[in-house]
Amino acid sequence: MTKKFVLGIYDDEDVLLQAIENVRAAGTNIYDVFSPYPVHGIDDVLGIKRSRLPIVAFFCGLFGTSFALWMQIWMLGFDWPMIIGGKPHIALPAFIPVTFELTVLCAAFGMVITFFIVSRLRPSIKVNVFDKRSTDDKFVMAIEVKEGVTDLSALTGLLRSNGAIEVNQKEVIK
Amino acid sequence: MQHVSPIREPLVTGGKTYHDITEDVCRQVEAKPNARWAAALAVALVGLAIFIYSVYRTLWFGIGEWGLNRTVGWAWDITNFVWWVGIGHAGTLISAILLLFRQKWRTSINRAAEAMTIFAVICAAMFPVLHMGRPWLAYWVLPLPNTFGSLWVNFNSPLLWDVFAISTYFSVSLVFWYIGLIPDFATIRDRATGPIARRVYAALSFNWTGSAKAWSRYETVSLILAGLATPLVLSVHTIVSMDFATSVIPGWHTTIFPPYFVAGAIFSGFAMVLTLMIITRKTFKLEDYITLEHVESMNKVIILTGSIVGVAYITEFFIAWYSQVEYEQYAFINRATGPYWWAYWSMMTCNVITPQLFWFRKIRRSLTATFIISIFVNIGMWFERFVIIVTSLHRDYLPSSWAMFSPTIIDIGVYVGTIGLFFTLFLLFAKFFPVVNMAEVKAILKSSSGVHHHKHATMHGTEKELSTTNTHHSND
Numbered sequence: 001m002t003k004k005f006v007l008g009i010y011d012d013e014d015v016l017l018q019a020i021e022n023v024r025a026a027g028t029n030i031y032d033v034f035s036p037y038p039v040h041g042i043d044d045v046l047g048i049k050r051s052r053l054p055i056v057a058f059f060c061g062l063f064g065t066s067f068a069l070w071m072q073i074w075m076l077g078f079d080w081p082m083i084i085g086g087k088p089h090i091a092l093p094a095f096i097p098v099t100f101e102l103t104v105l106c107a108a109f110g111m112v113i114t115f116f117i118v119s120r121l122r123p124s125i126k127v128n129v130f131d132k133r134s135t136d137d138k139f140v141m142a143i144e145v146k147e148g149v150t151d152l153s154a155l156t157g158l159l160r161s162n163g164a165i166e167v168n169q170k171e172v173i174k
Numbered sequence: 175m176q177h178v179s180p181i182r183e184p185l186v187t188g189g190k191t192y193h194d195i196t197e198d199v200c201r202q203v204e205a206k207p208n209a210r211w212a213a214a215l216a217v218a219l220v221g222l223a224i225f226i227y228s229v230y231r232t233l234w235f236g237i238g239e240w241g242l243n244r245t246v247g248w249a250w251d252i253t254n255f256v257w258w259v260g261i262g263h264a265g266t267l268i269s270a271i272l273l274l275f276r277q278k279w280r281t282s283i284n285r286a287a288e289a290m291t292i293f294a295v296i297c298a299a300m301f302p303v304l305h306m307g308r309p310w311l312a313y314w315v316l317p318l319p320n321t322f323g324s325l326w327v328n329f330n331s332p333l334l335w336d337v338f339a340i341s342t343y344f345s346v347s348l349v350f351w352y353i354g355l356i357p358d359f360a361t362i363r364d365r366a367t368g369p370i371a372r373r374v375y376a377a378l379s380f381n382w383t384g385s386a387k388a389w390s391r392y393e394t395v396s397l398i399l400a401g402l403a404t405p406l407v408l409s410v411h412t413i414v415s416m417d418f419a420t421s422v423i424p425g426w427h428t429t430i431f432p433p434y435f436v437a438g439a440i441f442s443g444f445a446m447v448l449t450l451m452i453i454t455r456k457t458f459k460l461e462d463y464i465t466l467e468h469v470e471s472m473n474k475v476i477i478l479t480g481s482i483v484g485v486a487y488i489t490e491f492f493i494a495w496y497s498q499v500e501y502e503q504y505a506f507i508n509r510a511t512g513p514y515w516w517a518y519w520s521m522m523t524c525n526v527i528t529p530q531l532f533w534f535r536k537i538r539r540s541l542t543a544t545f546i547i548s549i550f551v552n553i554g555m556w557f558e559r560f561v562i563i564v565t566s567l568h569r570d571y572l573p574s575s576w577a578m579f580s581p582t583i584i585d586i587g588v589y590v591g592t593i594g595l596f597f598t599l600f601l602l603f604a605k606f607f608p609v610v611n612m613a614e615v616k617a618i619l620k621s622s623s624g625v626h627h628h629k630h631a632t633m634h635g636t637e638k639e640l641s642t643t644n645t646h647h648s649n650d
Contacts, residue, residue: 013620036192036361037617038389046386051394057402075317075326084330097335097413101342104402108346112353115395119388121356121380125373129383132364135357137192137616 002171004145005031006152007130008159009138009166013039016139019162020045023141026158031142034134053111053118060110061103068102069095130170145169185279186623188462192616195463196361199608202458203362204371207605210457215601221594228587229304237307239584245577246567250585251301252417253559254592257442258298259340259414260435260555263407264443265291266347269354270403273396278622279471281614282463285358286454287447288351289607293599294446295344297592302336304588332416339413343406350399353392356382358608411439418562425505425566428493434486438555441479441525444472445551450600452545454609463610466539473538476551480529483558487526501571509565513578517561524554 008023010016016039023030024045033046042048076082077090087094116122134140141164143155156167190198207215231239242249265288272280303309314320315337317327327334359379366372382388415435418426448469455464494506509518528550537543569576603609 033386034384035386035389036196036384037357037613038393039386040617042386043390048387048390051391053391053394054398057398061402071317072329076329079324080326082328084328087330091330094330097332097409097416098329098338100405100409101335101338104346104406105342108349108399108402111395111398112349115353115391116380119391121382121388123377124381125376127363127376127379127381129360129364134384135361135364135382136196 002173004147005130005170005172006143006145006150006155006159007166007168007170008141008143008162008164009131009133009168010141010163011138011165012163013139015163016141017041017045019159019164020141022162023143023158028143028155028158031144034130034140034142036135036137036139039139053115056114057107057111061107063110064103064106065099067106068099072098128172130172131168182622183465183467184623185282185465185467186463186615186619187465190462190619190623192619195610195612195615195619196365198460198463199358199610199612200362200365202604203606203608204365211601211605215598218594218597218601221591222598223594224587225591225595228584228591229300231584232304232588233309237305239582241580241582241585243577243579245570245575246564246579248567249560249564249579250581250589251305253556253563254589255298255301256414256435256559256563257556258294258301258592258596260411260439260442260559261446261552262291262294262298262343262347262443263411263436263439264447265289265294266343266350266403266407267440267443268447269350270400270407273400274404277471278618279468281618282460282610283447283451283468283472284614285351285354285607285611286451286604286609287443288347288354289600289603289609290447290450291347291443292344292351293596293603295340295347296599297596299340299344300588300592300595332413332420335413336417339410343410346399346403346406350396350403353395353399354611354614355607356380357384357392357613358611360384361612362608408436411435423566423570424499424501425509425562427502428490430486430489430493434483437479437482437486438525438558441476441483441529442551442555444475444479445548445555448472448476448544448548449552452541452548454604458604458609460610463615466541469541469544470535470538473532473544476529476548477532480525480551484526487522504569505566508569509561512565512569514561514565514568517557518565521554521557521561524550525558528554 008019010019013035016033016035020030020033020042024047030046033042035042043050072095073090081089083089084091129135130142131138131140141159143150143159145152145155152169159167186195188194240249240251242251265284268280268287269284272284303312306312315327315334317329356379359375360382363372363375363379366375412432412435415431419428419431421427451464451472452469455461491506494502497503508514528547531537531543531547537547564579568579
């Protein structure tokens with residue numbers, strides 16, 4: 001199925017932010033905005049909710065802590081207890097470094113893997129960018145065209161009047 | 175957007191636009207390798223060949239090929255290990271700790287510094303693995319079920335903590351570095367003309383589009399990774415120092431070691447970053463991105479950490495005297511006046527005296543002086559580890575077993591070889607990867623380049639509306 005999009009091209013982040021606010025105020029639904037770098041404040045104007053990835057990191061880290069402690073206590077305390085330097089079998093202070101490292105390892109990898117999955121980031125040679133300049137120096141606002149509903153000329157006018165340097169159309173096979 | 179005082183020096187000079195940044199950074203990725211790069215790679219490959227030969231000798235004939243003896247059981251290998259790990263501290267410090275401190279100058283140097291970290295840790299890992307003598311059994315350091323009745327590893331041992339610390343540090347740094355590379359790979363992909371380049375960079379870019387939601391998550395991930403990497407980077411050298419500090423060898427058994435080693439690691443890491451960046455900015459014409467302001471900021475870190483290291487050296491001496499422990503006192507007197515006095519005083523000169531020259535603004539902002547001092551610091555930090563390790567061991571409790579250490583040609587070969595390995599990796603990185611983080615530099619361009627300051631100043635008077643929008647979004 002092909003979907004049609006109108007692309008507003010901007011070349012300044014402040015103009016873009018203002019434009020997003022105005023376009024949304026005019027009742028138009030923005031499909032997505034593509035930028036060469038993270039634009040501060042874009043989350044607020046686009047209404048993007050705060051990412052829950054820190055929560056993922058926290059629970060992955062918690063798993064790392066518990067796993068590391070369980071592993072060390074079970075291995076040295078129960079499975080094969082050994083006297084090392086006359087210290088207790090379960091010498092908790094000595095277990096802190098490995099516990100800490102595994103906490104960090106699990107938190108980091110758990111969060112990053114989740115980030116790759118939810119953002120659909122994976123190695124692939126097929127690329128679907130709307131406008132190749134959006135990874136260079138342009139900001140691209142994509143608005144989906146609904147047949148019979150969207151007034152193309154009015155939309156183009158709205159984008160132009162809000163500082164778009166170009167307004168293009170693009171069909172994408174979804 | 176964020177407000178930056180107009181009296182601050184711009185971080186990007188030369189009136190660059192977003193497109194200029196893309197062009198300047200992608201240029202050497204897209205161009206054919208030039209002669210200078212090829213010549214440098216040839217030299218590095220000679221080093222790599224030396225490495226391979228020395229490793230072959232070490233593995234085929236055993237570690238008897240090294241100059242170790244019964245008294246000095248740790249020498250060049252561990253010196254080189256600690257030296258490389260220390261160098262590997264600057265990258266994550268720059269990208270993680272400076273991110274948390276909102277130091278914008280990190281943006282143009284973090285990519286290369288992190289690459290340096292990763293390659294330095296690879297070099298570091300070679301030494302303990304080779305010192306095992308039978309590296310094919312290296313997996314024995316992991317707590318894996320085994321046929322010895324499942325005899326587990328000793329979790330009380332700092333050497334085992336090291337295994338966990340270094341491998342965690344390496345993998346988390348690698349992931350942090352790669353996440354930062356994804357948007358830049360996408361930039362190269364979208365400019366690529368050749369079919370192979372396009373496919374390779376498309377695969378490397380993980381299908382990145384730069385959508386607002388992805389950027390939002392990207393920033394969250396970067397921030398949390400920075401938060402995780404900050405204690406991690408401090409833990410790594412702390413644990414390395416515990417390899418020594420938890421023993422009962424006079425000269426090693428010191429509680430000051432963790433902070434002293436961490437400061438030393440940052441000190442040597444920044445020195446190596448400066449050595450590399452001064453060459454890189456010149457070779458790739460990145461003077462507008464890595465400015466004198468950047469060099470000066472790094473020199474300030476060097477003077478701070480160098481002074482911490484200097485105070486630590488003096489404190490060790492004081493404590494040796496104050497403790498009234500005869501052996502401890504002898505270890506330190508022997509360091510400064512014994513047969514290895516030259517190593518000790520090389521360390522003192524390079525690490526304590528030379529960085530103090532950075533108190534002069536002129537020297538701090540001179541590229542030649544900075545380059546020379548950074549080499550001095552690299553040498554000094556190598557001697558620091560040599561002094562700590564060899565002078566503490568070579569005269570132990572029984573004078574009958576006192577000995578000296580001298581490296582064999584293979585010892586030297588492995589060390590010089592890792593430098594070759596390091597530069598081979600770094601040169602390949604510099605050719606095929608974007609050496610400056612384009613996305614992050616673009617993000618600070620408006621607030622931190624000279625051009626926009628003027629623009630901003632004139633805007634304030636005329637366009638009230640626009641400046642109120644700016645303050646509205648200042649949630650950085």
